[in-house]
Amino acid sequence: MAAGVLALVAVTGGAATAAVTLSTPSSAPQPSQPSRPSQPGQPGRPASAAPAHPQRPLLAVVGASFSAGVGAGRPGRAWPEDLARIEHWRLALSADPGAGYISPGSGHRGPFARLAARLDLTRIDPNTIIIQGGHDDIGRPLPLIRSRVESLISAVHHECPKSRLAVLTVFPRGNPSPATVATDQAIVAAARQADPAVIVFDPIASHWQFPRIGDQLHPTPAGHEWIAHRLAAGLRGPRPARATQLTDRVRAAKPGNYLNTHCHLG
Secondary structure: OOOOOOOOEEEOOOOOOOOOOEEEOOOOOOOOOOOOOOOOOOOOOOOHHHOOOOOOOOOEEEHHHHOOOOOOOOOOHHHHHHHHHHHOOOOEEEOOOOOOOOOOOOOOOOOOOHHHHHOHHHOOOEEEEEEEEHHHHHHHHHHHHHHHHHHHHHHHHHHOOOOEEEEEEOOOOOOHHHHHHHHHHHHHHHHHHHHOOOEEOOOOOOOOOOOOOOOOOOOOOOHHHHHHHHHHHHHHHOOOOOOOOOOOOOOOOOOOOOOEEOOOEO
């Protein structure tokens, strides 16, 4: 596994189209590429030789419109790229606006289980996984939401058995409605049921406030950066694998088309 412990974080979002690319966050330092180990019987570097430079940790993000960059203004400025730049991580991203644990998304590349499968987590072996979604499942049957959350966490555990899991849940539009709160709480409860050590970031319970665009849901470029810094702060610090919990505790809240799949693997 790549350096560090794998963390799974689930986040929630909302709407946007399609691309598959390979690149690296522009401000992150670029390690030199190690030469390819030789195959048996071929000249060159012995297969057992270590790379000259260790690879930077890999962040994998599965999500909806927040992850796809709605509101960011231009490519490469959404919170996943911001977080990768802040932490000097590589990035693998699979996102479809409108996707959720149930919702297939505007590009019909979802739900999240399918988006995660596109990343081939076993092969890329990320240190950190963030799942951004839940807003687009508001109003769906709560038992089905809970089932899908538990199933996804179990699948990630199977692919990445050393993982440490976290969920970042629903971003509301204004004061959250009863249905929004119920969806948020269903995701949190299911995640904790699947893994009692799960890390929880809950924008509703923690009353997150950041700059938003005119739809009053999606973040501005400054809002994306705010989210990235909040996640970076929460993910830092030594933690025993599958033991220490970092949670934004759930408190009662007042009722009140762009698919993007790409990898920064440089």
